[in-house]
Amino acid sequence: SCQPIQSIMGNSNATAFNPPSCQPKTLPELDRLREQLSPTGKLLCFGDEGFEAARTMPTWNYDSMGVPSGIVVISCAQDVKAALAYASVNKIDLCIAAGRHSHWCMRNDALVIDLSNLKKVEVNADARTVKVEPGAQWGDVDEACEPHGLGLTAGHDPSTGVGGLVLHGGHGYLERMYGLTVDHMISANIILVDGKEVTASETENSDLFWAIRGGGGIW
Numbered sequence: 332s333c334q335p336i337q338s339i340m341g342n343s344n345a346t347a348f349n350p351p352s353c354q355p356k357t358l359p360e361l362d363r364l365r366e367q368l369s370p371t372g373k374l375l376c377f378g379d380e381g382f383e384a385a386r387t388m389p390t391w392n393y394d395s396m397g398v399p400s401g402i403v404v405i406s407c408a409q410d411v412k413a414a415l416a417y418a419s420v421n422k423i424d425l426c427i428a429a430g431r432h433s434h435w436c437m438r439n440d441a442l443v444i445d446l447s448n449l450k451k452v453e454v455n456a457d458a459r460t461v462k463v464e465p466g467a468q469w470g471d472v473d474e475a476c477e478p479h480g481l482g483l484t485a486g487h488d489p490s491t492g493v494g495g496l497v498l499h500g501g502h503g504y505l506e507r508m509y510g511l512t513v514d515h516m517i518s519a520n521i522i523l524v525d526g527k528e529v530t531a532s533e534t535e536n537s538d539l540f541w542a543i544r545g546g547g548g549i550w
Contacts, residue, residue, distance in 0.1 A: 334528060355400040356440045357515060364417045369401070372410035375402045388435055389490075397439035399426070404445045405458045412526040414444050430468045430492010446494070454479055460517065484512045500545040513544035 332480045348424070357363075359540050365374050375382040377400060400423070401525055403414040418425045429446040430437035431547060449466035452475040459481060470489025476482050485505035486496050496503075501512020518532035521539065531540040 346461040355398045358400045358423065358442065359421055360417075361401075364403075364413060367409075367413035369407050369409040369414070371406035372413070373403065373404040373406075376400065388447065396437045396540045397441070398436040399437055399439070399443045402428070402445050404447075405449060408522060408528060411444060411522050414442060415522065415524050417441050418527060419465060422493055427494075428492040429465045429491070430496075432468075432488075432490055432495055434493045456483065463493050467493045467494065469493060484499050484504065484509055486512075498543060499547055504547070511545075519543060 335508055339388070340399050347507065358376060361376065363373065368374065373381075375385050379397065382402065385404060386399070387396075403410060404412055405414075410528050414425070417423070424441040425444060426436060426438045426441045427444050427446065446464075446466040449464040450468075450471055451464040453462040454475050456479040457460070461472060461476060461481070461483075468489060469485040469491045472485060472493060473482060473489060482505070484501055484505045485491070486501070486503045497516060501511060501514075503512065518530055519538075519540070521529050521531055521543070523529060529536050529539070531537075531543060533540060
């Protein structure tokens with residue numbers, strides 16, 4: 332839920348990044364994973380055209396960024412489910428690239444679920460609510476909310492990812508007046524490791540709703 336505000340922060344610039352100095356482990360049974368992806372989903376492995384661009388796309392914090400074995404560029408829920416199932420069966424570490432604010436979005440030898448293309452933001456000005464896809468950054472939310480005179484606690488930099496900030500509680504410039512980001516969270520659509528899609532809110536899966544509001548990146 333959003334609160335009326337008077338101004339919004341500007342944008343920030345990403346930093347240049349050096350090429351990888353190591354080669355990650357090779358993923359097994361790649362054809363099986365590719366078969367399970369949607370027609371618009373994509374798997375990029377080390378050495379593939381587009382891999383390095385996907386790995387080093389604008390990220391606020393490049394310190395210690397790793398070299399994953401593969402990056403699944405997500406376009407829909409089917410791609411997420413395929414990546415989760417593949418990683419579970421093959422016992423491969425997973426990491427998430429969403430808002431791209433942290434170097435933890437890329438870890439050595441991991442399979443990355445890359446949500447960066449899912450940036451849609453829908454504002455309901457009458458209800459003073461905003462629905463945000465996981466790859467959006469707070470700058471995207473600010474841009475959508477500002478014409479309506481709305482906003483909420485949204486970090487200290489527009490390049491901060493929405494998903495990561497929410498999972499860690501959500502500090503920001505407006506917190507002393509309006510509280511943390513999670514204080515305004517109404518619900519979340521979540522894909523569990525077994526591929527089941529659930530809604531977490533005060534009335535549905537309330538234990539999961541409690542966990543994701545400040546539980547950290549492991550959620």
